[in-house]
Structures are given as C-alpha cells and as structure tokens.
Amino acid sequence: MHGVGIIKGMIETARNFAGSYTDPERLITVQYPEEKLPPVENARTIPFLVYDGVDAMAGLRCTACMICEKECPPQCIYIVKDQVKKPDFVGKLQVQPKVFDIDISVCMSCGICVEVCPFDAIKMDQVFELSTNDRFGGLLVDKTQLAKPNEYFVKLHKTEASEIDARREEEKQKAEAAAAAKAAAPKPTPAPAPAKPPAQAPAAATPPTPQTPAQPTAAPAPAK
Amino acid sequence: MMATPSSTDLAEPPSGNPLLEVSLGPQHPSTHGVFRMDVSLDGETVVRLKPVFGYLHRNHEKIAEKCTYLGSIPYTDRLDYICSLTNNWAYAMTVEKLAGLVPPERAEYLRVILSELTRLINHSALAGFLLQDMGALGTPLMYAFREREKILDLFESLTGARMMCNYMRFGGCRCDLPPGWIEQARSVVAKFPSFLEEFEALLTGNEILLARTEGVGVLPAKLAVNAGVTGPMLRASGVNYDIRKVDQYGIYGRFKFRVPLGERGDVFDRYMIRILEMHESLKILDQALREIPAGPIMDPKAKLRNLRPKPGEAYGRIEGPKGELGFYVISDGGPNPYRYRVRPPSLINLTILEDMCLGQTVADVVVILGSIDIVLGEVDR
Amino acid sequence: MNGLDQVFVRLCHWFAGLFPASVQPLIACIVAITAIMVVFASCFALTTIVERKVLGRMQNRFGPNRVGPWGLLQPLADGLKMLTKEDIVPYSADKTVHFLAPLALTVPIWLAFAVLPFGRNMTAVNFNSGVLFFFAVGSASELAVFMAGWSSQNKYSLIGAMRAIAQMISYEVPLVLSTVPVLMLAGSLSLNDIVAAQGTYTIGGLARWNVFTPWGLAGLLLFLIAATAESNRSPFDLPEGESEIIAGFLTEYSGFKYALFFLGEYLGLFAITGLAVTLFLGGWHAPFQWLEWVPSWLWFAAKFGALIFLFIWVRATLPRLRLDQLLNFSWRFMVPLCLINLLVAVAWYWSGAWKSVVAMPVRWLLCAALIALPYHWLGRALRSASQSPRKYIYAE
C-alpha cells in the first residue's frame, strides 16, 4: 500500500519525540555552560609545561633541548636557551629555557611534542575555553602562562603521571644513593642545600618517556 | 541577474529556451564545504555542469614533504576529517612498507576495530547528510550524529581527541586501550543495530525518498570502472571490488564478512549499499572485539623520531569508507619524504559528477552530489 | 457554561455599547479586527517557538531554551533581531516591486481570517459565499511570491518564484476540489452554515463531523496535502528549498521584509488550518454531546493546535519532493482522487436514505472501497518503472 513508508517514518519521529522526554539515550545534549562532561583522562587540547615544587620558573622540567620545537608539525613552538643553568631534580645542572612560547592559534593539538619529549616536561592540557578578544597577543602564550605544577598534571592524567612520578622517584633515590655513596667516602654532608629549593618533594623519575624508546640523540643537554 | 539569452558557446538546448547559468556554490547550503558547480540549466534540467574545486587547498602534499614522517600523521587527520583513523592507517601502512616495520597482532586488531568504527560513523553521517540535501530538515542527520557521538566518545577515551585522533604510528599504535574500553565498545556495537533499524524505518521505505532516489544519477558499472571510482559507489554499480577482500591488508583475511553489491547504480543503491555495509562492519567489529589478543602495541624495531627509511618507494592503500585511500611515498633516505602523494577517493569519485547529472534537474544535482560522499578537505587537500 | 462560551462576544458587545448607536457596527468591526490580529500574531510567535521545540525534540535536541524561561522569549528576540537588521535591497532589483511584495503577501492573508468561525457567534464577517472569499484572497499570495522572486533579479529567486507559481496553481485545483463535497452536502458556501450542518449528534453521542464519513476523511487528507503545498511547507517547500536554491524567492530579502514574508507564510498556514477545522472537523463543535459544556472557542483552538502539530510533525519527518514529481502528484493523483471523492460523497448522500441496521457498515465499506481502489491504482501508476523491489547480492 502506498503511504505505508511515510506513516512508518512518522511513527519513528513520534517515538523519538516521546523518547526525548523519557529516555536519556535519546536526548544526549549537554547544556554546556551549566553542565560539563566529566574530563576524559586521555583528552588533549594544548600543551603546558610541568614544573616541580612551588617556584614555577625554578622548577621547570624543560631543559630547552629543542626537540619539540623541531618536531612540532605546524611549528608553533619557539624556544630560546638561557645561558644560566639550573640543577634538575637529581641535582644535575641543566640548560633552561629563556623563552618558551607557544602560538596556540597555530597549535593543532596533535600531542607530538609530548610524545617526543625525553624529560616529561611538556604535557597536554585539557582546558578548552581558550577564546579571547585578542587574536594575536592573547593566543601567544609564554612560559609563565604555560607552566603548571606537577599536581595539576597528576590531576589530569592520573595513570600516566603516577607512572612517571614513580619512575622519577626511583631515579632520584638512585641518584641520591649514588651521591651518598660518593659522599660517604670523604664526609657525609648533604650537598645540594643552597642551590635547590627544599620543597622539591614529589619530583622523581627518569627522563625517557614510558612507551617510546626514543633516545634524546639530538638533545644538547645530557639527561644523566 | 536575469538570465541573458547569450551563452554563445553552447549548443541550443532541445526546447529552444535560453539557458540559465547558475553558479551553485562555493557558498551554498548543500555543497558540503566550499565547492562550486557551474551549472547551465534549461528550465530546471541540467545541460552542462562544471565542477570547480580548490577552494580548500592547503598544500597538504608539499607540507608533508617538508615535515618529518611522524609530523605528517596529524595532517592526515585533516584530509577526510570524518574518518581520521582510516587516513592514519593508510599513511602508517605506507611508511611501514617503506621502513620494513611490522605492527604486532594487538595493534592490527586495534586498527581494524577503529577503522570499522570509522566506517560506521562515515556511512551513518553520509546517509544523514544525503537526506539533509533532500530536504529532510536534519532529522536523519541528528539521529546519525547521536550515534556518532557515542563512537566519538570511544575515540576520545582512547586517542584523546574526538575527530583529529592522530593515533596510529609506524609499527603500531600510539597508546594502549584504557581499562574498560573493550566493554564500552562492545555495548556501543551491540546497540548500533537498533539505530540502523530506526534509521531504516524512518527512511528506507519512505515513498518520497524512493521517488527522489530511484533511477536518479545512474552510474553504469563500465563508466564507474573507467573513471576509477572506488568504494561503496563502485559497489553500488555492481562491481565486486573491496580492497579489504582484494588485498586482505592488515588482518582482514581472518574475519568473515560479505560485500554487498548494488543492482542499478542509482542514488538509492548508493544509499542502500552503505546501510548494508554498516551491517557487515558490525559483524567484523563483533569478531574483532571478541578475538583481540593481549600483547605489545608497537613493533620493537620502530622508533618514534628520526625515522630514515632506506631510499625507495611504497604505495599503501586501504578500503577507506569513501573508497580506495592510497598514499604514495618516495624516500631518499632523509628524515622527510622526497615525494608524498595522496590518492583521495573523494576527488576521484567526484570527477564523474557531470556524467551522472546531465539530464537531471537541479534538485537531483544536490542529491547526486550528496550520494557521492565527498569531504572537501580530502578533495582539495 | 454559556457565560464562558460567549465571554468574548459579550465583551465585544459591552465595549461597543459604550459608543453611540450610529458607530456601534464600526466599533464592533474594529474590535473583531483587533482581536484577530492580536490573537493570530501572538499565535505566530508561539508557533515559531513551539515548532522549533517540537522539531528539536523529534530530532533529539532541546530546541531553543536560552531566552527567557524554557526559551519562551525566543520569538521576541528573533523579532528584535529582524527589526534591527539592515534592510538590503539588491542594486539591480526592481525596487518598487521588491518593496510591495511582502505587503502583497501579508495583507490579503489577514483578510482571510474574517470569515472563519472561531466559536459560537464568533465570525467577524458572515459572507454568503465565505469559502469563495477565502480562496479569492488566498490566491493573491501567488502574485506576491512571483513579485518577490522576479523583482530580486536573482537566479535563485527567479527559479524559486517559477516553482512557487507552478506549485500553487497546481495545488489550488485539488484544494478547491476537495472542499466541493463539503459545500455540496451542506448546500451552502457560508462557513457558518457548514459548521451548523456538522453540529448534530448521532444516537451514540458522536458528532456528525464530515471527517467521520469516508468522503470526509479522504477529503480532509487531500485538503491537508494540498494545504501543505499551498503554504509552502515541507515536504512541498520547493520554492524555498534551501538545499537546492538557497532560499528561493526569499534569497534577497532581509530584515523586516523577510519577517513579513515569514509572518505571511505562517498566517497562510493558520488560515488554511482554520478552514480545514471548519470544513471537516466540525468547526467549534465538540466531538461528543456530553462535552458540549467546554467553550466552543476552546474546541476550535484544540483542533487548530492539533492540525498545526501535524504539520510540524510532517515537516520533521519527510524529505522534499522534486518539482516534476510534485506536479505529477497534483495532476495525476490528487485531482482525479478529488473528483472521485466527489462521486463518493454523492453515493454517500444518496445511500443515506437507506434505513437499516446494516446500512451504516455497508455504506462505509462501499464508499471506502470506492475511494481506496482508485487510490491504489493511481498510486501505482505514479511510481515509475525504475521503482520496483530490488535485491542486493553479497560477494564473499
């Protein structure tokens, strides 16, 4: 009979009309500014720089090795090395970035910088409300704006962060043990008292990223 | 402007009326992006149609030649932005051929699962857009997007992004499944048939849809083969050619599924083939989600950075949702490809638009264009 | 009961009574005009929001819900936006005609409401040939649409206008033809008489609405289909089919003129829905005798609302037809069916003299068959040869 298909279709829309009031599966819209979806652990938007401790600039894990700048597909990272070195979490002197800018109007959120970073220094953020009136200056973020504490990273990517933290802790203990062994020979004195801020509590782990066996061959600053 | 009876370069149309020259696009509600068709109309009948594209050209191939091998992967996401994962796969496969890498078992399963999920997304969105072009005011599109959303959630929890997944790597995949992902995927796959049922109740028997699609935009099998058309469009014309079966790339040889073939090659067949393919994709997903083994997801030989394949060339192709998606890469031993070329199914399927549209009306043109299933990101690159 | 039923009529009389007797008819007229304009203008506002909400729900969305409580102030916001937008007239447009077109559409449509009986004693003007008046003023909209499309000097507009005229002329025939049985059996062209003719009740207490007869049911369906086409609504919205010709004859309109077109289209829909209620659904009468205590205008409003919902529902479901299919559908399906429906109505009328227990079912069956068989044949003839069941083979 002609018209049956049309009637079937109309029954379907009526079912959806009624269903949108009763069935949450049918009305999946999220009323955005008021309610937000719970964050997904793997989600990524733009990169940020991880630091340990309380002083953001002193605790930056970044060693200005330039790998991310080189690998970034849209070339949105700009780094200038600082001449002054600072000690890292195991007490070794490392280069630090003088300038670390990311143009997030160019960034395409691919996360390749994170994958290639041998120091776990750059990670993906999950903020998405990035709109601004100033389309040039407002979207060019420098290292002070990019720096976020490690606790923030732990909050966002729990699994990955705990893995990294455990590794860094192990690394640190090893380094401390080595330092202690070295120091035990002449005199047991804790060496890195003045140079390093004391509140470097949670920091720990080895530089290479967990799954990627990439070696920092091009890294100007040695990791160990 | 009023039609002028000039148009000297054209033969007089049969009815003797002056032709109406209309430029459909580039800003037109149903050209699926920025695509333009110069159409000459006799009344409402198309007597000439000239596709004009390139409005979205962004130098993809040249950028890839200046980028490292790794750096091109996120760019492939943006080719056909509805199916980023299949694009990833095709490119990763090509470079794997070039560099002699072999992805482990688990990664192969993951790739199959993700690409079949992508196929579901693409086909349901296409049916929605097709009906949108037909004037169904977005209802089928919204239903399709509702389901797509669930699959995109899966993608997000695995790859971190909903559309620009950037997931596959040379020799495997970027990261392993988060806990509970397989169960979530199973439940999505289990619920999908009910959506297909709903979709078919809404559309497949609808007399208006039948009237609009049957016998419209017929593509004969011979013309389709000669024009290099691939994918569901070719199969709707009755040609049995599915690269999943022909090449059995990846581990597709292990799965039991069938390839639906159309009868007449009109718009209705193209619509219906996609619906039937979704059913087959569900079968593959069912098997893959059941059999996926544990194990590593990266080839131990693979390294992320500084990939310098030996000089040589490789062509890798997969059955993308839209057709044969191929990448051709030449290496000169350096860190970036010497030549990089994409075979975009959308572009090649689009080339026969005029042949299908001549003699049809304006209203049919948008429906035929919709049934080709193009994404301008891939057409223009 | 009667108080509530006649509350508006009394209000009008009381207000007119405040003035000297010589101007009282004029005052009553003005009151009626004001009431119609206020009610249907707010009805327009309400329908736009309800339509978008219902469409949204049918598509598993919320619909507009940001302006005011539940988004109810959305029409106000839309109106403000329309009013404050720049009024763009294309350089090469025919400025006078371009300006006159929205007026030519909206003004006659308002007139059509004059003859509709909205409740007991609630007709603004009771013409002897009210139905004819309705169609006469309704036919002006074709010219307005043509004016809009032609004067814009835009190809899409022109195609839209040509489509609109072809469509409106084609569907005016079945629209008028489907009302003929009603007029014939009521024996009058006056809408009040037609409502009165449906005002009695059967023994079971069911009203004798025209829709409860086989020809009435078929007539209502035919009328509604033709009305959808006449008011350019989906699935017959070809003149402004946005996926093909941008917005058809509205392409070059903006701001307040566009709003006027929008208003005119909705008013046309309201008027024709009101006519459908009057002709087939018993006007302001209750469906059952024991429900007569509900005020008559509420019944009218309820039926009116139900039909508007039906239009929205159809819009949410169906894709658009093609022009040649649309015209074929009118001339090769609707018009013959309307003519056959006329015969069925005659058969129903003549067989009414047969008084027996089995008379009713037999008459029903006979008349239903008389209309269903041609429906089937005509429908089959309409399907082209390519439309046959097909089967898909699978390659392994």
Add this chain to the structure above:
Amino acid sequence: MLNEIAFLLCASIILAGAVGAMMLRNLVHCALCAAGAFAGLAAIYLQLNAEFAGFAQLLVYVGAVAILIVFTILLTRSTELQPGAVHHSSSWWMGLLVGGLVLACLVGSIMSSPSLVRLPSQPASAPVKGIGEQLMSQYIMPLETIGLLLTSALLGAVVIAVREPEKSDPPAR
C-alpha cells in the same frame, strides 16, 4: 456619500491600473498593473452587493489570469523593451479602429440599457443559490457551449504543447 467616495476610489484604481498596463515599459509591471485593475473591478462588484461575482472576479482574474499573463511573459523572456526606442506599430490605425468600435459598442449598449433609468434603490443581492439555479436552467445552453469551447481550447493547447518535443527530438540525437 460614503458610497460615492468608495466608488471613486475603486474607479481611480481601475483607471490607474489600466493606464499603467498600457503605458509602462516593463511588461511585468504592466501585468501587475493589470492585476491591480482586476482587483479594483472586484471591489466595484462587491460595492454593488454582488458578492459572488466579486469573489469570482478576484479568484479568476487576480488568482489565475494575472498569473497566467505573468507566466507567459516570463516564458517568452523579453520583459523589457529597449530603452529610448519608440515603438510605433505600422498598423496603428487598425488599433484605433478596433478601439473606436469597442467604445462605440459599449456606449451604445449602455445608452440603450434600461438600467440607466434610476429606480428607487433595491437590495438586489443575487444569492449564490439563485445564480446556480439560473445557470442550470435558463442559461444551460450558453453554459454548456462555453464549457465545450473551453475544453476544445484546452485540448488544442495540449496538442500544441505536446507536439514540440516530437519535432525537436530527431535533431537532438
């Protein structure tokens, strides 16, 4: 008094429409003016209490005939005359002759009409039913003849319209 004003208004609309239809350059404008004149005529009918005739005039002339004219103009596609060019038909005297004859006929019949004799006003509104009965009894022959004529005209139009594709089909191949 009110009646006179209304009549003058309607008459001036008709006149303006008619003059516009004659004088304007753009054919579509002419057609629209003609539609205005038709509407004015309908208003005069209504003023004379001839509801049915008035509505029928509106429905048939504004709704159908005007549209038909417009359609014809659009299909033949020469909506605008060349600006500046003065169009003198070579047979202008023929037009004058026909116009004069029509005028003479109208004047003659009006002058000889008995309705010129002013009678005390009568509320002679013709009910629809009466018109129908008259058409079906007294005027049945003229009605049927007109019907036949129109049908044959329609058939002729269909024949003309159908023939064209047949003629142009062979060269198209």
